[in-house]
Amino acid sequence: METLANLESxxxxxxxxxxxxxxxxxxxxxxxxxxxxxxxxxxxxxxxxQRSTRRITLTEAGERFLDAIGGSLDTLQSAIEETASxxxxxxxxxxxSLSPTVGPTYVLPLLPEFLRRYPRxxxxxxxxxxxxxxxxxxxxxxxxxxxxxxAGIVARALAPAHxxxxxxxxxxxxxxxxxxxxxxxxxxxxxxxxxxxxGRIRKWTMQGPNGAQATAAVNEDIVMNDxxxxxxxxxxxxxVAMLAVPDVLTDLAEGRLVRLLPQWHADxxxxxxxxxxxxxxxxxxxxxxxxxxxxxRELCYAEKFDATTNHVARESKRKR
Numbered sequence: 077m078e079t080l081a082n083l084e085s086x087x088x089x090x091x092x093x094x095x096x097x098x099x100x101x102x103x104x105x106x107x108x109x110x111x112x113x114x115x116x117x118x119x120x121x122x123x124x125x126q127r128s129t130r131r132i133t134l135t136e137a138g139e140r141f142l143d144a145i146g147g148s149l150d151t152l153q154s155a156i157e158e159t160a161s162x163x164x165x166x167x168x169x170x171x172x173s174l175s176p177t178v179g180p181t182y183v184l185p186l187l188p189e190f191l192r193r194y195p196r197x198x199x200x201x202x203x204x205x206x207x208x209x210x211x212x213x214x215x216x217x218x219x220x221x222x223x224x225x226x227a228g229i230v231a232r233a234l235a236p237a238h239x240x241x242x243x244x245x246x247x248x249x250x251x252x253x254x255x256x257x258x259x260x261x262x263x264x265x266x267x268x269x270x271x272x273x274x275g276r277i278r279k280w281t282m283q284g285p286n287g288a289q290a291t292a293a294v295n296e297d298i299v300m301n302d303x304x305x306x307x308x309x310x311x312x313x314x315x316v317a318m319l320a321v322p323d324v325l326t327d328l329a330e331g332r333l334v335r336l337l338p339q340w341h342a343d344x345x346x347x348x349x350x351x352x353x354x355x356x357x358x359x360x361x362x363x364x365x366x367x368x369x370x371x372x373r374e375l376c377y378a379e380k381f382d383a384t385t386n387h388v389a390r391e392s393k394r395k396r
Contacts, residue, residue, distance in 0.1 A: 083145060085112035086124060090142050092212055093131050101214045166359035167196035173210075173218040176203040177304050177323040178347060183219055186371050190364065197360045205302050206272060210352050216361045217351035219368070221320070221344055232349040232365060234372045238321045238383035239280055239342035241292065242333045247313040258282045258290040258340055265315035266295035267306050280318050280342040292318055292342065307333075318342065321381045341383035 088098035089109060099106045117124050124138035134142065174183055180203065187199060202208075207223050208215055221237040223229075241261060248254065255261050268277050277299070280292040298314055300306045306317045307324060311332055321341075327333040349365055351357070357365070372378065379385055 079112075082112045082116040082119075085109045086116050086138075087142065087145070089113055089125065089132060090134055090138060093133065095132065097212070165196055166194045166363040168358070168360050169198045169200050170360045170364060171200045171202070171215050172364070173202050173204055173208040173215050173220070175220040175347075176205055176302070177307070177320070178221075179203050179219065181326070182322060182372075182377065183368065186368065189371075190367050193367070194360070194363055197363070210350065216358070217349055217365065219347070219349055221347045223348070223350050228353045230351055230353045231346075232351075232369060233346040234349060234369065235322070235347045235378040235381040236383075237344040237347050238381065239282075239318050239344050240321055240324070240383050241282075241294075241316055241336040241340070242319055242324050242328070243310055243316040243336060244313045245331065245334055247310075247315065248334060255336060258284075258292045258337060260293070261316060261336070262293040262295055264295070265297045267298045267300065267309045267315045267317040268294055268296050269303065269306055270299050270301050272301055278318075282337070282340040282342045284337075284340040290340075294318060320344065321383050322347070322377070325380060347381070 084102060085098060085104070085108075088102055089095055092098050092101070095106045095109045095113075098104075099109045102109065104112075113125060120141075122137045123135050124141055126133045126135055174180075179201070184201075191197065191199075202215075207220075208218055210216075210218060210229060219234070223231065241258075243251075243264065247265075251264055253263070255263060270277055277296055280294075282290055282292050284290065294316060298309060300309060303319060303323055307319055307327070309315070310317045310319070311327065316336060324333050324335075328335055349368060351361060351365065
């Protein structure tokens with residue numbers, strides 16, 4: 077019977093197309109991973125991987141074998157992890173990718189209670205403005221918005237990602253007449269974001285009363301590559317920016333920013349939890365998913381992040 081090490085080495089090498097990357101994630105040397113795969117091939121009597129100087133690829137037999145054992149190996153690994161941790165207590169390193177705005181403000185404050193419940197879990201959190209590859213980069217899950225779902229990735233919606241136009245009160249006092257329609261935003265100095273992934277300036281189509289739609293005509297006067305930097309730029313009075321409600325909610329409530337066009341917003345989809353689909357999730361991942369969903373519901377974040385509810389505009393008007 078094959079050892080778990082041989083099977084893990086094969087599956088990781090096949091998924092990542094690299095012995096070196098597989099070794100890094102498994103905590104082994106590339107030579108050890110290659111040796112484990114070679115032993116598996118020798119025992120099965122069939123070649124599973126084609127090696128070249130640049131990369132490895134699956135043979136036809138390797139494709140069939142990977143399809144046959146992939147889910148079963150996940151289940152076995154999870155069962156071993158939970159049994160070894162004692163009474164199925166969640167344990168181990170929890171590697172999470174989080175939005176650098178939503179993560180610190182809304183998820184990080186939940187961590188003390190989570191660790192009180194699950195003290196054997198060790199968080200490794202990365203705050204980054206990019207879509208990570210959960211499988212290839214070894215993440216347990218990610219929290220953010222706008223992920224393109226690849227095969228085998230599950231998304232659990234947490235709250236809407238609505239985009240609103242905001243500026244500082246100081247800037248607006250000297251800006252003249254305020255816009256009443258998205259196409260009038262061009263009368264103001266604009267702070268925009270260039271996408272790291274595409275290199276393009278993001279354009280937004282706003283939704284308004286009675287199903288109306290219009291392009292937000294924000295000028296490209298100041299260009300940033302990060303929503304947090306855009307928020308800081310608007311705070312110091314550099315112009316108007318299109319930002320997600322959760323990123324500016326506190327600023328609106330405390331009067332540092334004002335929402336323009338309160339009847340208009342853009343829809344960027346959902347803020348979600350993303351994780352690799354498995355028949356049996358590791359205990360640490362399942363516990364964290366359930367915990368975050370529970371607390372987002374208790375704290376009413378879905379309602380608070382919704383630009384169509386009146387409270388965001390109401391808070392903005394109250395502080396002007």
